[in-house]
Amino acid sequence: MIEAYQTWRKRRRAIREARLLLREGRRGLRKYSHRLTDKATVAVREAIDSLSKITIDRTWDELPGALNALDRALDDYLPFARKSTLREYTESIAVAVLIALFLRAFVVEAFKIPSGSMIPTLQVGDHIFVNKFIYGIRMPWSLDLKFGMSYRKPRRGEVIVFIYPKETDKDFIKRIVAVEGDTVEVRDNVLVVNNKPVARKHLDGCGYYDYDEPSLRWEERRGECWSETLDDGTTYTTVFDKNGPTRSSPPQHVPPNSVFVMGDNRDNSHDSRFWGFVPFGYIKGKAMVIWWSSGEPEGWIRLARMFKLVR
Numbered sequence: 459m460i461e462a463y464q465t466w467r468k469r470r471r472a473i474r475e476a477r478l479l480l481r482e483g484r485r486g487l488r489k490y491s492h493r494l495t496d497k498a499t500v501a502v503r504e505a506i507d508s509l510s511k512i513t514i515d516r517t518w519d520e521l522p523g524a525l526n527a528l529d530r531a532l533d534d535y536l537p538f539a540r541k542s543t544l545r546e547y548t549e550s551i552a553v554a555v556l557i558a559l560f561l562r563a564f565v566v567e568a569f570k571i572p573s574g575s576m577i578p579t580l581q582v583g584d585h586i587f588v589n590k591f592i593y594g595i596r597m598p599w600s601l602d603l604k605f606g607m608s609y610r611k612p613r614r615g616e617v618i619v620f621i622y623p624k625e626t627d628k629d630f631i632k633r634i635v636a637v638e639g640d641t642v643e644v645r646d647n648v649l650v651v652n653n654k655p656v657a658r659k660h661l662d663g664c665g666y667y668d669y670d671e672p673s674l675r676w677e678e679r680r681g682e683c684w685s686e687t688l689d690d691g692t693t694y695t696t697v698f699d700k701n702g703p704t705r706s707s708p709p710q711h712v713p714p715n716s717v718f719v720m721g722d723n724r725d726n727s728h729d730s731r732f733w734g735f736v737p738f739g740y741i742k743g744k745a746m747v748i749w750w751s752s753g754e755p756e757g758w759i760r761l762a763r764m765f766k767l768v769r
Contacts, residue, residue, distance in 0.1 A: 472521050473521075479509065479529060482532065485539075486532065487502060487536075489539065490538070501535060502535050502536065508524050509525065566587050566589060566590060569585070569586050569629065571583065574668040575722075575726060576721050576722050577666050578666055579694060579722045584763065585748065585749055585750035588743040612738070615688050616745075618631070618743065618744055621740040623737070633721070635719065637717050638715060638716055640712045643706075643710065644705060646704050647706075660684055665681070668726075669753070676753065676754040678755075680700045681698055682698045684696050684697075692769075695722065696724050698724050702725040715737060719736055747766065
């Protein structure tokens with residue numbers, strides 16, 4: 459059984475080598491045939507045809523010899539066209555880096571949650587993936603330039619990552635509570651959109667951990683939690699300080715191509731109530747999933763939060 463498995467692995471390796479050599483030989487003839495003599499061209503082509511026939515006919519006993527024959531022909535007649543091991547590795551690494559940069563710039567980017575403004579939806583130490591394609595492709599290193607068609611506009615209830623309008627070198631993450639054309643206000647801690655209070659329900663038992671940067675310590679805190687439900691059925695949990703003040707803010711009309719955002723940790727969030735609206739062009743993307751989480755209360759890894767969708 460072991461011997462059969464080893465034979466199968468060797469054959470698979472030889473087949474991969476054959477495919478690579480055939481690709482290299484055909485590419486060399488296509489690009490450099492003008493530099494070869496008729497004799498050299500015939501020798502290389504015969505070696506290619508022989509190896510190709512063996513792989514098609516699956517005459518595996520003849521495969522090692524055909525591999526060596528094509529390898530020698532390429533060394534003899536097309537040495538200038540062969541890539542060194544260093545070049546192969548360099549090109550592979552370069553392609554991988556370019557693909558990663560493209561994905562990060564236009565498709566998906568990873569972010570770490572540094573503060574507790576989105577507790578309980580997002581905890582300090584959560585690592586998330588952000589969909590950068592859903593609202594349209596934004597040009598890297600630009601504040602509001604996008605190209606191509608937008609898939610759709612941002613919607614109420616979605617959690618987004620965006621460039622902080624007051625300091626464009628910082629990224630914030632908040633929840634959209636009002637979109638263009640809406641009128642939004644806060645009355646005694648109750649969110650009101652288009653003169654209609656958002657439905658909410660008090661939840662029992664609301665404790666959470668937050669990271670205190672001045673003391674460099676995790677602190678357990680108590681609060682009051684409320685479940686809010688938007689008109690489209692989107693439900694999420696907000697938290698208020700246990701003995702915090704009752705807050706209100708005047709009505710504001712959301713201008714075109716902008717959104718109004720708030721943190722779920724309402725008494726500990728620096729958001730649109732204080733500095734205004736977020737233009738569409740400043741939005742980097744929509745939070746999708748928590749792929750890693752570390753911190754209190756479990757200690758190092760919060761297993762219960764791993765691969766949790768952000769809602």
